[in-house]
Amino acid sequence: MKSINKVIGSALLVLLLFACDDPYEGKTFRIYEELPSATYLESRPEDFSMWIEILRYADMYNAVNQSSQTFTLFVPDNEAVENFYKKMGVSSIEELDKTYVQELVKYHTINVEISQKIFLIGGKLTSPTVSGDYLTVSFGENESGGGLNAIYVNDEARVKELAIETINGVIYVLDSVLTPLVETLYDRLEENENYSIFKEAVDLSGWKKRLSTPYDTVYSQLGKVSYLKKNYTLFVVADDIFAQEGIQSVNELIEKLGALPDYTDSNNALHKYIGYHMLSQTQYVEDLFPFDGQNDSTIIWSTLAENEVLSTNSVDGICYINYKKSTGEGIRLIEGKTDILAKNGIIHELDGYMPIITPDPVIVIWDVCEYDDVAAVVNAYGAENGLGDCYQQYQTSEHKISLMGDEITSYQWKAYSSKSTGGWPQLGYLLTKANTGATVNTYGAYKNDMLIVNLGYMGWVSMTSPVVLKGKYKIDLYYACAGSLSDFVSGGSKCQVSIDNTSTEVYIYDGAQASVGIYSLTLFDEIYFDNNAQRTMKIVLMDPRASTHKDYRLQLDYVKFTPVID
Amino acid sequence: MKKVIRYFLLLIGSFQLISCEDWLTVYPQNEQIRDEYWTSKEEVESVLAAGYVYFRDAVQNLIDWGELRGACIYNQYGSDLQIFQVTPDDGICNWASLYKVINMANSVLANAEAVHERDKTFEEAVMKSYLTEAYFLRALSYFYLVRNWRDAPLILDPYETDEIGYEKEKSSENELIDQIKSDITTALATGAAKERFEKDWATKGRATKWALYALMADVCLWSEDYAGAIMNCNEILNASSPFRPAFVKDPSKWYEMYYPGNSNESIFEIQWDQVNYNQSNNLPTLFGSSTPTYLYTERMLQDFIDETDITGINNAVRTIYGSYLPNTAAATDYKNATQGYIWKYTGIGFQEQTRPSNEQDPNFIIYRVADVMLMKAEALILRDDNEEGWQTAIDLINEVRVRSNLPKIEPVLSEIGEADMLQYVLDERKMELAAEGKRWYDLLRFGKRNGFKYRDRFLISEVVEYNNTANPSWIQSVLRDDDALYLPIWSKELENNKLLIQNPYYGIVK
Structure with a gap:
């Protein structure tokens, strides 16, 4: 029962945050010694007046001020918002599409309280933003030092102030606006000219829908509808890598693979080739490669091509895909072109075109x-x-x-x-x-x-x-x-x-x-x-x-x- | 009334007079000693004794501060220290226990001479000897402050009346180190520091000249004065006095350092005595195998297992049943242990049996000869760039190893560098001095010297490898920040002493 209430509660909240008009406008809120989040931000106009404007424009000012809900707000300060405007080529928030701005605010809002202790565990936050995405926390070093001085969200914004407590949650102050992940894996293929052959192969072989759909709608027998997030890991081969194999177009790829024209059939060579470049779930580089101290090690991964697997190998500290002992060769990820995030997964670029092969037999767990x-x-x-x-x-x-x-x-x-x-x-x-x-x-x-x-x-x-x-x-x-x-x-x-x-x-x-x-x-x-x-x-x-x-x-x-x- | 500084509560009253037999048994009735108090030798004695008693109160802090960031042991119920998330509101950054000791020391230093004038039974030699102990207590307390806060208020006068202003700004690390060295030098210069006391426990439980030398060597190492460190180590290691502390070479006697304690090797340890004075502590239960607060981390347990492998169980000294107890049903199954219990404070020898209920009073060792030998080795490596000095360093390390039935290390000195040499010392200190409140200071000292030359190798890598509770990238990031290596000033302290400025690292934490 409790969990149902929670579900209803969060569903209501999502509805409120999705609504076009501010449903709490004109309502009064309980007074505490500490302030609710939006009121707190308003108390520091020199830092947050511009984010307040954004909250109001998105009709979300009062939503995040409710005392009945708790929030974690990621709030870019005024300087950050100014830089964001410059980047977007606008001088005020009203010049941006309202739906976009609402998505932006949702991306900066989590509807549970994330304490400083939890936040500093680092990595992917365990609760998604209201937009359904997960933010990551990382640590580094900069001219101000490390530790508390070098905490980053999505490797994009530095946290300037940590976990300011308000009566309905906590606020993390950021030095730049986070860029929401709106692009799907397919969008990522589309936006990169160097992925044109791979993208065309995806189009022809019927994988486009999967790569452009972040959620599967599931209808249960009881009539319950749920949205299940589907994530993939995509190993992309760029045009210049294809070129090294003498492949200049998707037709040449088809020829090389010997694919018949029924490209969407599950046994078709082109369909299998693209499926072979996909894993279910988001696998960061650190997830893909087994680091077992000093020892070489291998993991076998089922790909989305039926009955086809690939292996990831750590050999003498070097990471390979489909490493063959007999030749001492394998495919490698291209440095700087890995862990490219999309709304529904992650992309890694390969330095070889990775045809389907059978890896060396290994222990399977x-x-x-x-x-x-x-x-x-x-x-x-x-x-x-x-x-x-x-x-x-x-x-x-x-x-x-x-x-x-x-x-x-x-x-x-x-x-x-x-x-x-x-x-x-x-x-x-x-x-x-x-x-x-x-x-x-x-x-x-x-x-x-x-x-x-x-x-x-x-x-x-x-x-x-x-x-x-x-x-x-x-x-x-x-x-x-x-x-x-x-x-x-x-x-x-x-x-x-x-x-x-x-x-x-x-x-x-x-x-x-x-x-x-x-x-x-x-x-x-x-x-x-x-x-x-x-x-x-x-x-x-x-x-x-x-x-x-x-x-x-x-x-x-x-x-x-x-x-x-x- | 002026704001009362946190660490010196104003209480009216005076100390009970105590006899020599009652040393360390009577808690002072207050922490502020009034002018009219100082009339007799016994009164000086009781305030000096109170300094030692207050050190007892600090012991759990000394363990937390000295160990949890060092990652060989961890608090299984969690600690902000081991996850590098200390905030100014954490009680763990309350330094009051140390300033209480300092106040007692300051009181003795300020008044002993006047009492000597008033009380004819208070002989000059005795008075001077008391002063050396007070200098030691003050210096040791400041040295803990320096290593944990880097900068702290330097208070050299006792809080005896309300008329003194309680607000005091911080002094820098260098100023504090200068004061510490000056205190020790002054104490030693009088020639009044004792080599031994009448009672055996007092020889190890009160400050002797050996304790002063050991502390000075440690301070010199910290401040990168390697010649000074060697000289002070030598005062102990080369001493010919029959009362000198001596390295216990017999492996079978190793555990006697912890039970019954006050061994020949000991130089200074904080004392309890349950049988005679009903003074017990909670160290046997904080450690040990029942429901301990502190445990060795998995990586440290592996080090013990590896070292046990070398000697075998029957010849193990500082490993199985010495420093640690595995959680396996049979000792022979030690390789499969998943938990390593800390055994120095709980056991009674090389066995599983624990201290009886009337001996819940293990001492806490601050300095012992093996520590001094390894300090000297460290200083030799850093002072000398020649094989002779380095060979002496290796010989010192090997003496410690041989005592634990371990093979000697025999590096080819012409083929290895300073960092490799230092690694030998650091590793040896880790194993020999495990759970003795030293590890974090070792890592910090090795990491920060020479402009943080070895930050990656001796500070970051070691902590990341051994820590079992924090995200490695968080640890790396924190340890790259010089200010984050030190504790924040407790928030209540800042409220009461407006002249204090918070460590800048902790400024952005809300």
Whole structure:
């Protein structure tokens, strides 16, 4: 109920901020010793008179002054606004389109209070702006020093004053106006002349819609409408890089790829080529490349081209994509042309044209919760509960988030009656917690999450893995145990697990300890795959206690495919 | 009435007279000593004793200030120090505990001579000896102030009446350092500083001439006077007096520095005695394995595990069961430890057993000989650019290592540079003096010397690598700001002393 209220509350607020007329005009507000945010700004006209004008023009002055809501306002001072006017070639705010200015103010407003402590954690702020974007906080050094003197928002504006407390929130004063992210990935392709071949290939192969749509509208069976933000990582090849391969036009690219004219077909070579340059989710450079101390390491990423993967590699401290040991070569990102943000993702430029290849076989760690729709549902839960983008981020307390059939397509499952209590959903996402001061979650779970399976006797769930390359593998399942599962530890709990068409019966919890932690069992000592493909894993609960025991559930963490070298 | 300065509350009353046996047992009844008080030797004694007692009150601050920014240990309940987010409103930047000690010292220095005139039993030699202790207490307190605030008000007169103006501007680091050196020099010049006291605890718990030399060496290192540092270290390390503090070479005796404490190696430690005087402290519970406030960070735990690997468990000295206790069920499983408990203040030897309930009184060591040896090594590296000096430095480091059953380091001196040499000292200090309130000052001293020549290597890199609670890019940014390396003046202090100017780094924090 509480969360519904919150949702309604934030929906109302969004409506108010979206409204054209100031709905609070003429209303009076409670008087405190401290001032509400807009009134506070007004008390310092020498610094903020111009932002006040902007708030009024956007009909948002009174909205951010309400005492019933809390806000974090990012307020450029007068000098910053003057510079902004110069940049925009105007002398007053009225010369700018009102809708644009409203978007601008929304981009500078978050409707929760972000304290100085939280702010100084740095990185992406966990709560989005009213415009639905996430601001980032970074730290540097400048002529005034470092630390508090060198805090930046979006690497664009320096914070001049931190967390000024007002009765309805906090204010951060900026030395320049933030540029809202309004461009989509597709806009970014369009605005850069050097991306013309890649852009045309996107147009022809039917990816344009995905790259130009920040939100997917999802209608549930209950009639609920939700907007799920979809983000992508796009590896773009610029025209001059194509030229190095002798490709001067999209037709030459098509020729090089040997693509037939059905470009939008999922098996078409051009469609696959562009899909191969896309990952789901926003992956910054620091997310892409595994830095494992001094050791070389590799991550395999599923691309949006069906069954095609690419690898990111750290070799002798150098970052590559699709590094081949045999040749010692790989593709690199172009320095200074990475982490180009767009409203719906991020762009990195490549120094090679990156055809589809099969990377060298490696260990595959499959986090069984790593699906876009799971991420979207979990982040929507986070937004409703003030946790921000909480997917794969441990919290101060555990959260068990139900996964419902109308929102999730990555899992197929069949549920039967279950007696288990304690808030364990039949199929759910367990977001772990970490104790105060700790830097790992209490379970030690990979990526801070687990899949809860509590589907009753003979219930089952199936899901598909990332692409596992052709070859022989040992397969291990990693799962969590806890004190409340002590009844299952002795002898284990029978499950049938199949990978593609090969089945085995295993006893989960056998050999584990009845204490919080991650344990493993080997599903298959050796299994052979004759192609590069995603694998389907199905787990059937064969233990009658799945329907009768009050504590029954599985908490699945990840599956590990280890190549077996003969 | 003039505004009452925060750190010297006005209370009416006088000290109870105390006998020598009661040293360090009686808390003063007030913090302001009136003119009419000073009539007898015992009164001087009791005020001097109060200075030591006030140092006890400062110990948890000394741990927080000296360790949390240094990142080898952290407060598991959180601290603004370890995340480099201290604000002027944080109680952690209240320096009152140190100024209380300074006031006691100032009172003794201002009045002892007059009492000597009044009380014929107060012999000159005794009086002078008391003065050396007061100089030490004042100098040590200011040295903590310098290392934490850089600039602070220099107060040399006691607050005895309301007639004194309480507002006082800051003095610069150089002025404070000059005063500290002058105090120590004055104390040593009288020749009255004792080599030992009658009671064993007092030899380690009151300021001896060894304590004065150790402090002077430390101050010289801080102020980049390496010849001075070496000279003062030598006064201890080359002393022939039978009462000199001596490096304990026997590895099996290493833990005796912490339990029972007051070892031969000790030079000065802050004292408690529960059995005889019912003085206990909370160090065994702040540290230790029960529900500790302080723990080693994961990176520091790894250092201990690595060093345990070298000696093996059975020959471990300053690692497993010495400086740390792993959270594994069996000691042999130490490599899988996920938590390293700090063991110096909680244990009773190389074992898991903890201090009994009637011995919750570990001392807090300020100086010991191994510290002085490593100070000398550091100064030798920086003073000399020749292999002879550097070899002596390596020999000193190796003496400390061998005592812990570790192999000697044997670098080829012609092939390594000053920074590498300094790294040996810094690493050795980290392991040997773990959790003794030194780490942050070490990193700051190594990082800031010679115009911050080694800021990246010894300050930023080390903190980023060991800190487990703050964003690395935030740490890097903060540590690039010279002013941010020091604490803000507490906001209440600023309200009461209008002449104080806040450290400019903290000016924009609201």
